[in-house]
Amino acid sequence: MQQVNAGIIGLGTVGSGVFNALQLNGGLLSSRIGIRVAVKKIAVRSLAACASKISRTLLVEDWRSVVDDPDIHIVAELVGGATVARDIVLAALKRGKSVVTANKALISAHGEELFAAASRHGANFYYEASVCGGIPIIKSLREGFVGNRIVALYGIVNGTCNYILTRMKLERAAFADVLADAQRLGYAETPPDLDIDGHDAAHKIGILASLAHGFWVNPKSIYMEGIRDITALDIQFAEKLGYTIKLLAIVKKTAGPATKQSPRARGSDCPRGIQVSVYPTAIPSSHVLASVNDAFNAVFVRGDIVGDSLFYGRGAGKSPTASAVLSDLADAALDLKFGNKHRVPPFVPHECAGAVLPMEQIVSAYFVRLNVVDRPGTLAKIAAIFGGLNIGISSVIQPEGHEGRSVPLIFMLHYAANGAVMAALKKISRLPVVKGRPMMIRVENFE
Ligand SMILES: NC(=O)c1ccc[n+]([C@@H]2O[C@H](COP(=O)([O-])OP(=O)(O)OC[C@H]3O[C@@H](n4cnc5c(N)ncnc54)[C@H](OP(=O)(O)O)[C@@H]3O)[C@@H](O)[C@H]2O)c1
Structure with missing residues (x-):
């Protein structure tokens, strides 16, 4: 042999x-x-x-x-x-x-x-082991889906964050307590910044985005938010509304507002750009990704021919990662035997590769939690700011049982550009009736 x-x-x-x-x-x-x-x-x-x-x-x-x-x-x-x-x-x-x-x-x-x-x-x-340990997602994107345009890809790609968010949801525990526990159990590094601030997930989604769209995605163009600011309260309120909060890495073709930098490509169905991002996301609790718990990873891929596919498994650890390295060693050995060079090259420009869109242009729905002074006219003032920026409110909830001068107020917002919502929240946070920093979590309905 x-x-x-x-x-x-x-x-x-x-x-x-x-x-x-x-x-x-x-x-x-x-x-x-x-x-x-x-x-x-x-x-x-x-x-x-x-x-x-x-x-x-x-x-x-x-x-x-x-x-x-x-x-x-x-x-x-x-x-x-x-x-x-x-x-x-x-x-x-x-x-x-x-x-x-x-x-x-x-x-x-x-x-x-x-x-x-x-x-x-x-x-x-x-580099199979570089993303999601034991899940063969690199090979799947490069070879398994070679006949597909990747319409969207959603990943739970950081086991530490998923472990923390799962325990916060199931035990109604505070972020700092679960993080300390995760560090004690060896699920989180000390310092934990690389994981909980989203860097690790951004590294991985950049690699997947590059493979999916055939051009090198500069890591600087990836929008990133971690899970540090998520509170047990946000998780509970989102749950009452039918949502589960996950740190979601997203690669998505998007229409986005037309700009000089990203005009619609030659009358085809090409997107104006691609969203490549990592942020805490409220996803419907009925969606399959909502049940990916603990330190497990999952990647949900939507191809134009194949439709929806789900990959689930261990994203790190000695043996799952070794499994991915063995797969690469086998590929390398076969390629050496048959003299293959770059059997499937990683970056082949697609007919409409597009570009990574800045976050301000990305359109999504939103969950917003404010702390407000419980006083007549408060809601009207806030609604006027959203309305002034053409942001539609789909529902407003004031959870019961809160006493004292400041109470939580939850808004679910219709689809709007991130730039507009950020501008509205900046104005809202300056209102004297609003206490503390507004919490905004983007909503993904996988439509
Ligand atoms: N651990 C996982 O679950 C996992 C999952 C997916 C991907 N990865 C990736 O796999 C890679 C390795 O991770 P790991 O967890 O195995 O890290 P690790 O346990 O820290 O192992 C790295 C090893 O490399 C050794 N080393 C450092 N500099 C060296 C040098 N100049 N020459 C020879 N050996 C050297 C270190 O020795 P010393 O101990 O003496 O420094 C250490 O034994 C990383 O890129 C990581 O991101 C890890």
Whole structure:
């Protein structure tokens, strides 16, 4: 049987998971693809500090000795971060080696450069594990849906945020308490900013958006809000109205208001642009994504031919991530065997690729919670501001049972541009009857 040699760089959670998985299922994988994938070297940062029981004959201290080894055909970068990892990936691609990575932060920061280097050096670059761990969403978008235009894609792609929001909903618990618990249990990092402020989800949705629409989505163009400001009260009020709050990553073709920058493309049904964003979203509790709980991930894809599809699974963790890396190792081995270069290139301009629209132009419905002084005329003042900006109110609810001078007032708003709603809320927050900062949560009805 033909053999290809792989070198692993980084023997942490994912690196050791990949090694273990290959020990366990390497034989099965080989019999399926007809090629043996052998690990020839593993680079660790320090041999002295390495507690692994893996044979010392496999371990090296310098990642360059993996990348420079002419007998190593595939390099798996499992170090993380965007500095050494970038050096490793660029060096391996330069030598024409196939590179496998699980590193979304690296792809988000340097993706354009890395894909260009792969193309320049005729090397293959695989990154299935970079988004949603065990869910094969990269391969599905690139190959499974190759005959579809991706109309919309909605993802619960950060397990930490989903775990926190699930517990806040089910236990009526406060954000800070659940976060502290999540950190204690190892579900959230310390500091937790990368997850709870939406950065991790933005890295992932940028990668999926780029694949779905055939052009590199600059991470700076991705609108991002995290879950820090969501209160148990918002979750409860949304629930009473039939909604569940999730941190939703969204890629959606959108008509958007016409601008000089994004005119309607040549009389076709091309969109004026694409929404690429991450923010807490109120979704109907009856929607399948509302029942994705705890640290699970899910991606809901709407293709123009296939219709709606749902992918559900573990988005992180040693074994699910190793499963994705093994799939890439198998692809890399097959591509080496058959001499394939960029079998399905990641970025092929579509006939109407569009551009990422700024958030102000994105149209959605809204849940707005205000704290107001309970006094006649308050509602009229607020309604006048919304009306003045052509924002329709679909319902107003004043939850019962609140005492004292300031009470919550909930508005459900019709579809309106984000820019208009933000402007209205700025004006509303200046009214003397409004106390504190208005809370606005966008509503997604999946229409
Ligand atoms: N963990 C997950 O569930 C998960 C899921 C999806 C994707 N990923 C991605 O997978 C990658 C690895 O994550 P991880 O969780 O496995 O991280 P990790 O547990 O911190 O492992 C990284 C390993 O790389 C080692 N390392 C650092 N610099 C090195 C160098 N110059 N040479 C050799 N080894 C070096 C580290 O050694 P020291 O310990 O000595 O620093 C550590 O053992 C990241 O890009 C991450 O985003 C992780």
